[in-house]
Amino acid sequence: MRIFLLILFLSALFSAPAPGLAQDSDILGYFDAGTALLVDGQFSDALEQFENAERLGWGSTELYFNIGLAYHRLDNLGQSIRYLERAKILSPNDPKVIHSLNLAKSRRVDNFSELPKPFWRRAHSWTARVVPIDVSFWTGFMAYAILIALALAKIILRLDGSWWRRGRFAAGVLGAALLIHAFATSAWPPMDQKAVVLASEVALLEQADAGSNEVMRVHEGVIVIMRTEVSDFTFVQIPNGGRGWVPSTVLGSI
């Protein structure tokens, strides 16, 4: 009976559904229709189809790239960079994405130098990219469940010995590390919340007030880090470290 309950518990644990794997045929339909319109040069219509796919809550490198391409053909530099950045997040090493994004960025008015990131931010970004939050959490939870199962086996079934101890230790360390990483990455994301300036030109203001003094002016396509948002204004940091408030409506989050 005890063994049966243990097996039931473990099978319930490991058969938990993994999120984000379901496919929706509508999404593929919208994507194919948008791609066909893009081939025909009907960029605005293609964008409508792509946005329908996006509204269903799913995204892909290919979808974002094609949206960026359509915006590029419509001469909308800011939106083009915004979606190519999204594609790059999903596929950081895709040569098509990198090439097109570099080309789009070369057409910006502003060319700011970027502040270097401290090493720990780079390391955190790397680990978050290699082991995403969901993978880290579920893998860590499985290791944790194995630890619990092994502990129960020791308590209830009196199963103990050096290999059992090693198993519990390994599962405990792995589970703890991955769960801590998952929660820490969720609470303190290594990648800043970024946005693209969509207006052709916008002034960075000293305060969240349209009448305050200008710090400087930036132009379409500049990628900013969103620090704080209050009512209609967002406090942003541009790549060279300059900061200021801009109307939230001129930003498109990545």
Place this chain on the structure above:
Amino acid sequence: MQLSVRRISILLTMCLLAIAGGEKLVAQTIRVQASVNSSTVGTEEAVSYTLLVQGSDGSNIMVPAAPTADGMTLLQSVPGTQRSVSITNGQMSQSFSFTWTFRPTREGATRIEAATVNVGGTDYRSQPIDLRVVPQSQIPARRPNSNPFNRLFGSPANTPQPQPTELNENDIFIRAFPSSRTAFQNEQIVVEYRLYFKEGIQLRQSRLTDSWDAEGFWREELDVETRPIPRIAIENGMRYNMIVLKRAAVFPTRAGPMSIDPLKIESEALLPFGSRDPFQSLFSLRTRFTPVQLASSTVNVEARPLPAGAPAGFNGAVGSYAMTVVPDRTQLEVGESIQLTVTISGRGNLATLDAPELDIPAAFELYDPQVTTTLDRSGSQLSGRKTFRYVLIARSNGTFEIPAVDFTFFDPSSTRFRTTSSSVVVVTVTGTASTPDVVVATTNGMPVNDFAPLFVSSSNWKRVETYSLHNRLWPYLLVFLPLLMLGSAVVYQRRRDRYDKDVTWARGRRAHPLSRKNLKRAMVLLKSGDTTGYFEELERAVLGFIGNRLNVAERGQTREQLGQVLLDAGVDQSLRTKLRVFLDTCDKGRFAPASISGENKEEAFDEASAIIPDIDEQVSG
């Protein structure tokens, strides 16, 4: 009568000259200037007075009367006439001069009054000229008057003339004429260098001694005649031959005071001898040429900065410009090219003009323009046009608008920024975008200056929402519920172990449940009328509780042994007595049930229910 004949002959001569000069004349304003050959004359010299009329073709000039002069005698009433024709930059202009000769009658200051000449029915007056008559001994040697008309019409050829010996600064000089001495930054200034020399002086082997420079200016040479014909010019009331040596357009590249270097030349000047001795002229030809070094003055220019408030598209162009934007076609196929020609023409520094910004739709691949500059240096200012030819290759089909091209420049004449705009060009591209004919690719297979090809399929879809754990409940439940389960298992296992190992504790834990069970069963027996069984169960409930609670045998103990056990456990005397009475009642009920009334039965039950907690309380205490 003789005079009238002379006047008529002069008029006829002028008309013939005018007719002979049948080329296209430039409409000019009439200018009348008077000059003398020298402002200081000796008492024995003659003064040549010339009235110069410019801006007329000569057909409508009435021969003027000689001006009056106090202290001077007019040697001839009919003037000598001369016509000069010059062609500058393809435009012909001519001037007419009337010359009289005066001789002073006394020493001291004197004046030749203004002369009046009628041109086309309008009288024009010259300016009066002041002279100084000095004793002949104070006059330096002077070259003779070389005016051929003087000789022709009875000039005092017999008058003894001193021979010229050297040149002075009034005989030959260079003068610089800037079009303006103040200008905006990058505004055009034309500087003209003119060489003035008196009649009779000949120059040869002229050359620049230093390279002319204008530091801080962008310089463009303007055309001058390579074989100039001297023109008559009046300068400081004196009559000179004048040729233009150099004309340059300069553009100050910065604001502030600036200067343009003098123009310096070296030459050899021929000083004509008054002697008509042919032998002297023949053998002294070499020696008569005198080396001369001439230099203009430095031209100082104050360059002003451009006013503030330049429009966004302004890139420094100053002048007067017009712009055209012309596509070579507006219908094309994907992969074909269109040539967009942007032409900026006007006056200004075209060489440094930047291309206006084009806002080409991204569907076109834009190449760097081919730039050609054509400058017109023949006019009085530098002008021309600059052409930018852009090649655009269509990469997608559709109808596209090439937005209006704006070109902003600063117009110094109105001191305003002006923007000229082209019209929108609509281009229709047909064909299929996915199969461009020619795609120039980089080494990694990506097209040059264009996006990578689109993706035709997508398989790796992901949820767009940000995966967040820390602000949700279920991840914490998933982590802590197994821990709770584990803790429960530990507690359960420990209790079970204690049940197995600690009998006293185990019996104590069971004492209450068993006694309650016995009491419940006793009540059932009471209701069924089994008095004996009822009292047995009551006694079992109490003694069982005591045995389990104190971990002693439930049965087989005498009342004294039981009392001792209770005494050891700390139960007081009254409760022990109460227990004894209860046990006696139970014995009576078991063995003489008829003697027990129904009321006694219920009292026994209450007694048992009270004794059990009392014992538990005192044992625990």
